[in-house]
Amino acid sequence: MKYTVTGTAVTFGIGQRLKLSAAQIDARRHVLEIDDEDKGSVMATGLVTFKRGEELGLEDKPEELPRTVSDVLTPSSSVPSSEKRKSDNAKSGKAKSGKAKSETPDLDELEARLERAEKAFKDAMERHGISIAKEPTAEQRELIKAELDELRAAKLAYDEAVGD
Template sequence: MKYTVTGRVCAFGEGQKLKLSSDQIDARRHALEVVDEKSGKVITKSEVQFKSGETIDLDQAEDDLPSSLAAVLTAGAASKGKPGKGRSAKKADVEPDLDALEAELEAAEKEFDAALVKHGISVFDEVSDEQKALVTDEMERLAKAKAAFDAAVGE
């Protein structure tokens, strides 16, 4: 059955049987045992990850998926603008709100800059571990906001 990755990342451990495209096989060949290259049948030799939007074929029915996979996979090959029909369809139906992500990124940047000023930290000087500890929360928020924005715009 075909599935589309609707979470950020979907990971499979060693021994998972998959059916992949030739590009997917080429990108992960080091971690795959290729059973039949023409049909795309492979078995994972170590952990293999797939990013959001990739399509994979599993020999498991949707109801038989472990919850960790059901949370990041949607049954059927989802296309942009059309909702998926899997357990994660609500997540897949929602396009990322780029304006909201950009606003969060800007707010996180302002908060981080304000924290630097508050604690007298300059990004041009060497920053000590004590100084980093003072702005850890702001730095983490900024990193998360940047990652979410970059993922939404495909960078």
């Protein structure tokens, strides 16, 4: 069943089966196991977030969804076309006047920044032989300080933009 995110954002955890567009798969490929790319059938291997206005497919019926999810998702057939136009304008970054909204953060850009920071942090941990399972020593923290600082800044910027 197709759903539209009508809340600020929705996040799914590991193991969630989804049907996504090619663009959605490309943007989140690092946290997806692709079952059938042509059909958009995927499974989350990490946390996957979708912002207001995005459409996605779930096997669950609306009454089967957890409340935290059903509060921010609406079956696509129930979303008024005016609401879809608003989300389309938000995606393109244009207001009714046709001008770009400079005061609204670009969630795609913030999400991409967060993904880059997560990858850089993971790579730095591997490069220095630091295990995620144990608390790093002061010396180890110093080796990954720049990547950790960027990861924290990217996460903070993204969370502020989506209202977490």
